[in-house]
Amino acid sequence: MLEPLIQNNVVCHALEAMIFASIACSILGVIISRMNLSSIGFTMSHAAFAGAAIGMFLERNAQVAAVVFSMAVAALIGPVSDKAKMAADATLGVLFAMSMAVAIFLISYMEYMGKGLSASALLFGDVISLYREEIYALAAVCCLTIVFVLAFYKEVSAIMFNMKIAEAAGVRVKLVYYMLLFIVALSVALSLNIVGGLLIFVLLVTPASIANQFCFNLKSMFIAAPLVALSVSAIGVWAGFEFTLPIVPLVALLLTGVFALSVMLSFKRRISKKRY
């Protein structure tokens, strides 16, 4: 998509992938960090990891298996929390452990059987060798995320405010909540082997936290978080190729640096010394 602007195909694909992953994850991050669901990043990336392991074990396409398995896990979060009367966060913990166990079990088993599996690509991503289809899929998820937030802005803001009050107002809380989980699952599963589990978690949490330091209302958070994520990712991709540095950890470090800076500069934390 950016080919006319950037001559080098590898750089171009890396930049596109990072931009789409940044936008999708940081928008979703604004919602889930407000709802104390940040650990969904952990859970879903490990679910995708387990799915990929299952795919390899069954000698099927690992990427497709990752998407399918993480959808299944996402579909479980809501109902399991409802049934078990647990906070969604606890359910996420249980499902995280389950996914991890499945993945490790299968990987150890495959090693034992002499079949190798490169797990490091899933954990740390690989933005250098991408297929065109992977970028299209990420672009689609990015659009889906934006359309979801625009179409259900009212419902999303009500459940971010207070689930119980939203439900009492007659908002279709469950429906929107389950759609949200579904989209998060899709984004994480598709971003996983591109940006890796680590950066997904950073992209879900950090841009939203940066926006939260400066924004008083939700609209500005939904704009600021993806802008920050996108700019930092672009800088990271450029610096990575320019100085031959590993792009993904670099972007994670840069975002964390921006976060530290924003906490120091935040005017929300300033205490007035006025006497009148």
Place this chain on the structure above:
Amino acid sequence: MSVIDLLGIYTAYEGGDKPVIKDLSLSVDRGEYVVIGGPNSAGKTTLLESINGLVKITHGSATVCGLDVARFADTVRTRVGYVIQNFYFDPFTPFTVEQVVMMGRFGRLGLMNRPARADYDAVQRAIALVGIEDLAHKSIGTLSGGQQQKAMIAHNIAKEPEVMMLDEPFSNLDFHAREYLQGVLKELVRTGIPILMVAHAFDGLPDIRIRLVVMNGGKITYDRDCTAGEVDGIIRKECKVNGKC
């Protein structure tokens, strides 16, 4: 037909061995001002949440605004106001009072529909009625408990409900605010909207016919009309008779 019709309802929470509400029947008509009293854990909150379907009834039938609550809980909730008992909004909550008041209308607006002129007008009217114009653009998490209660009352008035339920809505409010808001509720009753209010303090009740319902152990043990001045004495007596309070 009554606005609320409960017939022999039972309500139980998951894991509880006994029902919290037991064989309770209650009908409320238009224009009634119902004050619900009773000791802690009598089931007052559970009763309100059975009416708008936030908790499911296990036996009996509940009809509200002509709808079967078990089947149309979402729709019932768009037509019944409910000021919840406990809430906490942290100081970083990214919503102003005005935005929170508008959320009262989100259910009735339906999925995907945007607020229109009429919705913004209803929000302004509710804010003016409750007297929180000066707070409209403040972030809700930075307000005092009493100011937040006023905002939640405005949220439910903006909803333009057919029934208004309030669960200890004045617990953080000073006497003047209580008296003022009781006047607001009195106006709602005058327009025909029935009110169900759970309370423990009864000062400032409006000088209109009050239907006093006392609950004990998941049942209604007293249900009669009285005047504002009599409420306190009756509750004391009713609770003593039944041991607790």
